[in-house]
Amino acid sequence: MIRKFLTWIGMLFLFLSILPGQSNAQEETPILKMEELKVQVMPEYAKHPEDKEQDHPSLLIGYHGTLVNNTDSPLKGQIEIPLPMNEDEFRIGFVADYNRNLTELNEIEYEKDQDKGTISWETTEEIQPNESYKFVIEYYTAQLVAKGESKKATYQFKSFANIGLVNVIFLEPLKSEQFQLTPPADSHQENGYGMNMFSYQIQGMKPDDIKEFQLEYTRAETRTTMDIMAEMTGDPAHGKEAVKQNETLPIWQVIALVGGICIVAAVLILFLLKRKKPIQKAQEKETKDYEIKKQRLRAMLLDGSISEQEYNELMKKE
Template sequence: MQRIFKTLIRPVVTSVLVLVTVLSFIPAAAWAGDEQMEFKNLKVSVWPEYDDPRVLVILEGTMVNASDSPFKGEVKWNIPKGKDLEIGMACEIVNGGHSCQPYEQKDKGDWIELTWKTTRSIAPGEEYPVFLEYYYNPIEGSVDKKFTFSYQPSYKIDSLTVSVQQPLKAENFKIDPAPSSTNTDSGGFVNHNYVYSNQTPNNKITLNVSYKKADPKPSVEKQVNNNNNGGEQQASGVQFTSSFKDAKIWVPAGFMVLILGGFISYAVMQNKDKQRADRIDRLAKKAVKTNRTKGAKNPLLVEEKKKLRQQLLDGAISEETYLQLLADLEEEYEE
C-alpha cells in the first residue's frame, strides 16, 4: 500500500500542490471579470519632466457600478514600482472638487496596488468620478533620455485615452508605438495621444519613449510646498516600540498623531488641489477671457462650453478648433 502511494498517489498530490502554488502567484488581473465597478472613461496623462525631473502621471475618469447591487468597498489602481515613487493625490471627485482619501499600497510583484475605500455606497448604474496623481522616475540617461511607461488596467475600461506630453526643450521626441494623433496646447506643449476601447485587466499598454534634452531643468517651475510632503504619510503604518505597550501612553499619543496627521494632510491636499487646478486652468486660459463678456448666465451655453472644454482636455480637439467652436457658440446664443 505504501509502495502504491509513493509510485502513484504522491506524484499526483505533488503536482496538485505545485499547480495551486503557481496559480496563487498569477496576477489578480488575469482573473478579472467579476468586478462590480468598471470605467466608463479614463484618461491617463504622462508628463515627463513637467515640474519635476521625474515623470508625472495623472489618471482621471468616471467609474460606474455595472452590477445589480450597491457597491461600497475598495477602489484599486495598478501603479509602477519605479524609483522615487511619490503619490500626489488619490481622490474621489465630489461636486467638481477633489476629496482626497487615505490610501494603502500593496506589493503585487511587478506592480504596486494602491487602494482606497469609497466614502459612500455606489448604486447600480451610478457613476463615481475618480482622480489619481503620482510621480516616479523611470528615466534613463542624462542627455539622450529614454523610459518605458506601462499601464495595467485594474478594471474593464470602455473608453481609454493615453496622452504623453513632450517636455518643452526636448528634441527628437519619439514614441513606440506611434501615436494616433498629436496636438499642441495653449502652453506650447505637444501632446501625443492614443485612444483605446473595451480594455480589460488583461490588456497591458506599453509605450517606449525617447528624446534628447540637455537642459536638466523641468519644463515649468514647481510650486514650493513648505509642508515637506507630510500628507504622503496618510496611509503609512506606525511601528510601536516597547515604550508604547502601555495603553495609558499609546492611546493618547495615537489620538494626538491622528489629529496632527489630519491637519497636515488637509493642508497638503489643499495645496495639491491648487496645483492641479492651475494646470487645468492653463489649458483654457484664452476661453476664460471670452466668457467674461458674453452669455455667461445662459445655462445651455454654459453646458455646451463645458463639453467643449472637456474635449480640449481629452485632446480630442486642438486649441485652435476649441476657440473657433467657442466663438461659434457665442455667436449662436447671441442671435
C-alpha cells in the same frame, strides 16, 4: 445586524469587482464597470510634492479613471488599484476622488499594500445606480534615462480590469526638442497653452493586456514644466519674455487665469508676517497646502484633465 451584514457583502463585491484577473469579472457584468481610464505620461513635468530639489528627471504618471455603478442600489465601498511599485524610485504623489456633481476634488487617505502592489481606499460618497465615480492617482518614477541632454524612457501600461476606453496621453515637456514616440501617436494637438499632447486611444482592454511605448527627446533645461509655468504666471514681465522665447503661453491667458490668485497669495503672505510664530507656522502650512492644491488643479487644467469651467468651480472650494 442584517443591515451590517448586507453592507459588508456589498463592500466585498465592490472590492472584488475591479480586482485584476477575476474570472467572474470577465464572464459577468461587473458591479463597477471601468468605463474609461485616461493615462497621462508626463516627463519632467513636476517634482514630487515632498522634493525641493531633484538629482534625476522624474516621470509623472497620472490615472484619471471613471467607474460606473451597474447595479440598482447605491454603493459605497473599497476600491483597489494596482500600481507598478517595482519601478525605480516609485512614489505616490496624489490620490483623490470627485464628489457627485464634480465640483470638489477630495484628496483621500489610502492604504498601500507593497506585497500585492496595490493601493486601496473607500469611496467618499455613495455611488448611485448608473452613476459615474471618478478618481485621480498620480505617481512618480525614475525610469526616464538621461544621458546629457538626451532623454529616453519605455512606458508600459498593463490593464488591471475590463476597460471600455483607455486614452494614453504623452505631454511634451516645455523647452524640449526632437520629441519622438514609438509607435506613432494616433493624434496630436496643441492645447490653449502651447503644450504638445500626443494621444493613443485603445478600445476594450482586458485584464493583463499590455501596451508599450518608447519616448525620446533632447532637453538642456533642468527646470520642470511646472517650474517654468510658475515663473510665467508669477512675474508678468518675466512671463512675457518666457512666452517670447518659448512661444508657448499667451500672457493674457496667464493673467486672466491666475492673476487674481496671485494677489490673494500676496495678501496671505503680508498677513502672516504680522502674526506670532506659532500661528505663523500653522498659517504657513495652510498656505503651502493651498499652493500645492492650486498648482495641481492648474496642472490638470493645462493637461486637459479638467475644463476651465471645472477649474474655476474647484478653485472656489479651496
